[in-house]
Amino acid sequence: MLTLDTLRQARATLGDTLEATPLVTAHALTDSLACRVRLKAELFQRTGSFKPRGALNWVRTASQEELSKGLGAVSAGNHALGLAWAARSVGARATIVMPADASPFKTQGARALGAEVILHGDINDAWTLMHQLVKERGLTLVHPYDDLRIIAGQGSVGLEILEQAPEAATIVCPIGGGGLISGIGVVVDALRPDIRLIGVEPEGAASMREAWKQGGPHRLERVHTCAKSLGAALVGEYTYRLCRRHVDELVTVNEDGIAQALQHLLSQAKLFAEPGAAVGMAALLEGAIDLPDTGDVVVVVTGGNMDRGELDTLWRPDP
Structure with a gap:
């Protein structure tokens, strides 16, 4: 459905307008784990997300x-x-x-x-x-x-990650409808099939997990999560098939875990990420992902469009 050449062409289409976003080391988390964790900071893209x-x-x-x-x-x-x-x-x-x-x-x-x-x-x-x-x-x-065409554009994130993180062993990516991780998956399987690609969903909006369970897209009757950017009730036909082909594992995280991860990103990584962008960090903090023996873990931080009121509802005071 999509080829590496298609994604490279899409990147060239964007190149005169959209700059590559930075890849930063999450020092606090790296110090506490047995591997280096790097954050793909898509919150610095135009309009505040990868979209x-x-x-x-x-x-x-x-x-x-x-x-x-x-x-x-x-x-x-x-x-x-x-x-x-x-x-x-x-x-x-x-x-x-x-x-x-x-x-x-x-x-x-x-x-x-x-x-x-x-x-x-x-x-x-x-x-x-x-x-x-x-x-x-x-x-x-x-x-x-x-x-x-949307998926091809999102796949430019994957091309940038492989250039910026040649030692990447695992990529952790939030899933809403699945467009971003689908594009990244095409790139990874074509250029670095040794990299594990892991998708993370909120428990209250695990539409890709439900699709895998049902053997195809299946609409969730109810979506309930603070990570509203990941609140797709139904994944797509394209994204389901692409994720089934290119994604190695799905994990889910709960609401408290998302809130704690958001707080960690703000206070430790100094990134003003929105809740949906924090689910990858939540999976690491909860130990839901097996760490590689060697190589880096790259976590995609998908966006930072959040106002003070939303932050106030999620902030957990220190005990």
């Missing part, structure tokens, strides 16, 4: 007909920001339906970038409304993760 990679690749490879209809999307927040920014760069209109409890920080940010943002129900309700708008308005749907 502009896929969105910009999509709009730059879209036809004029696709763009002229206006773009439609469903998002918990980061895809909204990334697509609004990318659409503005090519003069396209974007309409985005977000759950009613979406972060005000993200909804306001998407509107400031020129998108029409509609708040509606939960994530399943938001999808129902978007499909209705596609029919009524003729919008071109830009799926947040189950689109090969």
